[in-house]
Amino acid sequence: MEQERISDAVARRLPGYYRHLRELEAAGVTRLSSRELGERMGLTASQIRQDINRFGGFGQQGYGYHVPDLKRCIGEIMGLDREHAMVICGAGNIGRAVAHYPTFRNEGFRVLALFDVDEALVGQAVQGAPILHFSVFESFLAEHDIEILVIATPAAHARRALEMASAAGVRAAWNFAPVDLSVPEGMEIANVHLSDSLMSLSFRLHERDIRQGGASKRWIKE
Amino acid sequence: MEQERISDAVARRLPGYYRHLRELEAAGVTRLSSRELGERMGLTASQIRQDINRFGGFGQQGYGYHVPDLKRCIGEIMGLDREHAMVICGAGNIGRAVAHYPTFRNEGFRVLALFDVDEALVGQAVQGAPILHFSVFESFLAEHDIEILVIATPAAHARRALEMASAAGVRAAWNFAPVDLSVPEGMEIANVHLSDSLMSLSFRLHERDIRQGGASKRWIKE
Numbered sequence: 415m416e417q418e419r420i421s422d423a424v425a426r427r428l429p430g431y432y433r434h435l436r437e438l439e440a441a442g443v444t445r446l447s448s449r450e451l452g453e454r455m456g457l458t459a460s461q462i463r464q465d466i467n468r469f470g471g472f473g474q475q476g477y478g479y480h481v482p483d484l485k486r487c488i489g490e491i492m493g494l495d496r497e498h499a500m501v502i503c504g505a506g507n508i509g510r511a512v513a514h515y516p517t518f519r520n521e522g523f524r525v526l527a528l529f530d531v532d533e534a535l536v537g538q539a540v541q542g543a544p545i546l547h548f549s550v551f552e553s554f555l556a557e558h559d560i561e562i563l564v565i566a567t568p569a570a571h572a573r574r575a576l577e578m579a580s581a582a583g584v585r586a587a588w589n590f591a592p593v594d595l596s597v598p599e600g601m602e603i604a605n606v607h608l609s610d611s612l613m614s615l616s617f618r619l620h621e622r623d624i625r626q627g628g629a630s631k632r633w634i635k636e
Numbered sequence: 637m638e639q640e641r642i643s644d645a646v647a648r649r650l651p652g653y654y655r656h657l658r659e660l661e662a663a664g665v666t667r668l669s670s671r672e673l674g675e676r677m678g679l680t681a682s683q684i685r686q687d688i689n690r691f692g693g694f695g696q697q698g699y700g701y702h703v704p705d706l707k708r709c710i711g712e713i714m715g716l717d718r719e720h721a722m723v724i725c726g727a728g729n730i731g732r733a734v735a736h737y738p739t740f741r742n743e744g745f746r747v748l749a750l751f752d753v754d755e756a757l758v759g760q761a762v763q764g765a766p767i768l769h770f771s772v773f774e775s776f777l778a779e780h781d782i783e784i785l786v787i788a789t790p791a792a793h794a795r796r797a798l799e800m801a802s803a804a805g806v807r808a809a810w811n812f813a814p815v816d817l818s819v820p821e822g823m824e825i826a827n828v829h830l831s832d833s834l835m836s837l838s839f840r841l842h843e844r845d846i847r848q849g850g851a852s853k854r855w856i857k858e
Contacts, residue, residue, distance in 0.1 A: 420843060422678065428839055429832035433816075456644065492835050493842035507736055511729035511830075517814050518831040523838075562837070585844075586837050592739050594655075602840040604833040608733075609740040610651035613714050615784070615808050615826040616745075617650055620715035621642060622807075622824065 504566035555582035657707035726788035777804035
């Protein structure tokens with residue numbers, strides 16, 4: 415039987431489950447209830463149960479969840495039990511920040527190389543991954559089995575990098591360029607909008623002003 | 637009457653509305669229906685209407701939304717019609733990437749300074765903002781009216797920067813350090829988890845394998 419595509423809301427919550435379970439496991443917690451997990455994550459116990467049941471249900475009535483088992487299962491669901499080969503287009507601040515980021519390097523995501531057109535950067539290495547000239551990008555893709563392209567170029571170059579990767583059979587793109595890229599046939603894409611969380615934060619500040627009566631505006635128009 | 641706190645789901649969707657409306661406005665679109673906006677954003681027409689009604693309702697039956705008006709209103713709701721003074725703790729790749737990021741600099745978010753303990757970085761500038769030594773962080777906060785602290789330090793230093801900012805009356809923290817910081821009394825915080833979107837992407841690849849029957853595992857345990 416074919417599985418239904420999991421909703422974006424659930425797909426977005428999965429990494430949060432994994433993070434919290436990893437922290438709990440590291441703190442020596444072996445079991446907890448859906449209510450306790452919900453309190454940690456800002457979700458209701460029933461949302462927790464629904465989400466986890468979506469993947470088969472790992473809890474037991476009256477016992478709750480076994481933390482290491484649930485963490486391992488959610489990790490497998492996200493494919494963290496295997497290696498993911500990545501390349502990064504753009505070796506500027508964002509590209510280098512991604513190559514340095516510790517969290518996912520420990521989870522099997524491996525950066526094989528970075529690509530840039532800046533001759534001053536070519537020849538350097540970031541965390542052992544060489545910075546190569548973009549002119550060899552296509553031949554590199556042909557010679558290596560790359561699963562994920564990280565796009566950290568200026569907006570104007572993002573589409574070209576994506577198209578070259580798609581043609582070479584790369585399966586997914588993690589896009590940091592400030593432009594929403596539509597997904598080529600057969601690929602998955604995640605568009606990261608760094609400033610979205612800043613704007614949500616700014617909204618919360620404005621909301622707080624309104625709640626405290628310190629602002630002249632209200633949401634509701636007269 | 638006091639307003640209720642808007643749900644996290646709606647607060648998270650607001651920046652997406654703003655982004656899409658900005659693009660539509662730039663493309664010369666002046667009006668569109670909730671159905672059209674929903675298709676662009678991957679939401680149903682009824683979700684769109686519900687979200688927007690939450691803020692007072694800017695649409696007209698049979699006309700839809702006036703794009704520039706709705707964009708301006710959502711911008712005001714997020715406080716984008718005023719300046720936000722920020723400082724960045726940590727002038728490594730992430731801190732510098734944030735200072736360079738073009739999207740929010742155009743929306744009134746202004747970086748006044750970066751702080752680091754690395755003497756090699758102190759004295760440089762990023763987009764006109766000086767990199768200062770962390771030893772002057774507290775006195776800088778006392779002398780400037782800073783609204784938002786960006787935390788781009790290693791995990792071990794994040795809490796100290798947050799506490800100093802909280803004591804100085806900074807209202808919000810935008811945290812890129814790979815550690816979930818709990819929010820001090822009176823502050824708002826957004827914890828950014830860069831790798832979450834990568835893990836969601838990895839999940840989608842695994843899901844695709846399962847749907848296409850290429851993987852041996854299924855969600856549902858036997």
